[in-house]
Amino acid sequence: MKNYITLFIILLFGRNAAVAQENKEAVLHQLNQTIEQKATYIQAKEQRIASLEKALKKASQPAEKYHLHKQLYAEYQKFKVDSAVSYLLKNEQIALMLNDIAKQDETHISLSKLYSAKGMYVESLQLLLSVDKQRLSNTLLCDYYDTYHSFYSRYGQSTNNLHYFKLSDSYRDSLLQCLATDSMLFKINDAIREFYLADKEQATQKFLQLLNQTPITDPKRAVIAYYLGLSEQEKGNTQQQEYYFALSAIADIQNAIKDNASLQSLALTYYKRGDISKAYEFIKLAIDDANFCNVRHRAEEGATFYSIINTAYQQREAKQKRELQYYLALISVLSVALIIALVYVYKQIQRLVKARKQLSYSNEQLEKLNTDLQIMNQHLEEANLNLEEANLIKEEYIAHFFNLCSAYIDKIENYRKLLYKKATQNDYATLTKILKSTTVVEEELEELYKNFDTIFLNIYPNFVTHFNALLEEDEPIRPKKGELLNTELRIFALIRLGITDSNKIAEFLRYSLRTVYNYRTKVRNKAKGERDTFEEKVKQIRN
Numbered sequence: 001m002k003n004y005i006t007l008f009i010i011l012l013f014g015r016n017a018a019v020a021q022e023n024k025e026a027v028l029h030q031l032n033q034t035i036e037q038k039a040t041y042i043q044a045k046e047q048r049i050a051s052l053e054k055a056l057k058k059a060s061q062p063a064e065k066y067h068l069h070k071q072l073y074a075e076y077q078k079f080k081v082d083s084a085v086s087y088l089l090k091n092e093q094i095a096l097m098l099n100d101i102a103k104q105d106e107t108h109i110s111l112s113k114l115y116s117a118k119g120m121y122v123e124s125l126q127l128l129l130s131v132d133k134q135r136l137s138n139t140l141l142c143d144y145y146d147t148y149h150s151f152y153s154r155y156g157q158s159t160n161n162l163h164y165f166k167l168s169d170s171y172r173d174s175l176l177q178c179l180a181t182d183s184m185l186f187k188i189n190d191a192i193r194e195f196y197l198a199d200k201e202q203a204t205q206k207f208l209q210l211l212n213q214t215p216i217t218d219p220k221r222a223v224i225a226y227y228l229g230l231s232e233q234e235k236g237n238t239q240q241q242e243y244y245f246a247l248s249a250i251a252d253i254q255n256a257i258k259d260n261a262s263l264q265s266l267a268l269t270y271y272k273r274g275d276i277s278k279a280y281e282f283i284k285l286a287i288d289d290a291n292f293c294n295v296r297h298r299a300e301e302g303a304t305f306y307s308i309i310n311t312a313y314q315q316r317e318a319k320q321k322r323e324l325q326y327y328l329a330l331i332s333v334l335s336v337a338l339i340i341a342l343v344y345v346y347k348q349i350q351r352l353v354k355a356r357k358q359l360s361y362s363n364e365q366l367e368k369l370n371t372d373l374q375i376m377n378q379h380l381e382e383a384n385l386n387l388e389e390a391n392l393i394k395e396e397y398i399a400h401f402f403n404l405c406s407a408y409i410d411k412i413e414n415y416r417k418l419l420y421k422k423a424t425q426n427d428y429a430t431l432t433k434i435l436k437s438t439t440v441v442e443e444e445l446e447e448l449y450k451n452f453d454t455i456f457l458n459i460y461p462n463f464v465t466h467f468n469a470l471l472e473e474d475e476p477i478r479p480k481k482g483e484l485l486n487t488e489l490r491i492f493a494l495i496r497l498g499i500t501d502s503n504k505i506a507e508f509l510r511y512s513l514r515t516v517y518n519y520r521t522k523v524r525n526k527a528k529g530e531r532d533t534f535e536e537k538v539k540q541i542r543n
């Protein structure tokens with residue numbers, strides 16, 4: 001009975017994996033089709049813009065022009081930023097002419113968001129500072145907080161300063177208080193806040209619900225799918241990561257959104273998998289979109305990724321070119337050798353007629369030669385036996401020597417032997433696959449962290465108990481079964497050792513700066529008493 005249950009579980013997981021693979025392949029196929037039809041979606045966008053511009057030419061009243069400028073701004077906002085800016089500048093003039101403070105505030109808030117997207121942070125902040133939030137309607141107040149949130153998020157990425165990320169989080173909290181709780185914008189921002197500062201699993205469930213509720217034609221679907229891709233990326237689930245990034249890219253392309261992050265993320269996913277061709281294709285599309293839209297932070301990110309991927313792509317192309325030249329030269333040499341062989345065979349046939357008289361003698365010599373070869377083979381067999389015996393002795397001493405070496409050198413030697421074996425067998429496909437694999441690095445990192453945990457807990461055996469004593473009673477952090485420390489405990493173990501710089505912690509644990517910041521913030525929020533002194537208390541933990 002137990003065997004049947006085990007078999008059922010294996011079949012169930014196998015079926016789920018197969019279904020997930022089929023879903024991913026279907027979405028990637030749809031993405032390729034969507035990319036091929038990209039011009040069609042852009043044409044539809046341009047037709048809507050042309051229709052609005054035609055209506056604008058007929059408009060005579062300032063209020064009517066103002067409304068049409070807003071519609072054109074909305075169409076251009078994530079398509080071509082410079083054009084969106086031009087229409088907002090026209091609305092600024094209309095608002096000044098009408099002496100309409102509400103319209104001036106509305107225009108300045110929208111213009112500030114575009115300026116921060118273009119990297120014009122000084123101009124963006126000046127516009128926001130010119131707005132008095134006390135006089136704003138609830139709708140404009142929400143836009144005001146959303147613009148501040150976007151501004152500090154982009155500025156934080158540009159300066160790599162955690163202070164601005166904190167300000168961005170603060171303004172997002174204000175935005176959530178301002179928005180109606182049943183609005184889609186509230187639900188998305190609430191899930192994003194949960195993703196970065198609270199429970200990622202709960203945030204993932206919220207994003208999945210929103211994805212099911214969002215039509216394929218809704219641009220917000222791209223944002224929702226993108227965060228689901230980030231969630232799967234943190235879990236190391238490459239298959240689902242590709243699936244959701246592809247969904248996000250499809251939504252961006254179908255809505256002619258040039259200010260997108262999904263294509264860059266998809267390119268990096270394929271780059272890490274070793275599929276350089278796909279990675280190059282997607283990063284080139286992302287760069288083209290960012291340059292067309294003139295979004296500075298997207299262009300800068302894309303340029304960084306493009307440099308890495310393009311270098312790998314060019315190296316692969318150069319390698320293939322060298323291989324092609326090598327094979328062409330080899331074919332040429334073989335062709336010449338074949339011609340020479342044919343000429344040689346022809347001459348040998350002619351000589352064969354003359355050699356018949358010497359055939360008997362040649363046969364006798366051949367028999368003698370065969371006898372000599374047999375004797376030689378016997379000697380070779382004896383030599384091989386001696387060589388095998390010598391090799392066995394050598395292997396025994398080598399094994400004895402390597403048993404005295406450290407485990408790390410042993411691993412390197414075993415890995416080298418595996419590669420050497422594949423090379424001598426001309427199994428280049430397997431050899432390439434092994435070389436592309438990051439398993440060895442991941443295992444060494446795991447061993448590094450395990451050694452770190454062991455040594456640290458030898459020094460501070462009661463660290464976990466003392467650490468949890470600093471947290472609320474219902475918020476303990478404990479390692480899972482089989483772990484000595486988990487990620488949160490390991491971060492604060494480093495802080496206990498005096499390593500407080502988030503950059504150094506991120507480098508050691510192979511996380512992004514943002515991820516380390518989020519973990520530290522999340523744990524501080526669980527602390528008893530003053531949260532600002534929590535890390536100082538951690539530094540004071542003794543045995």
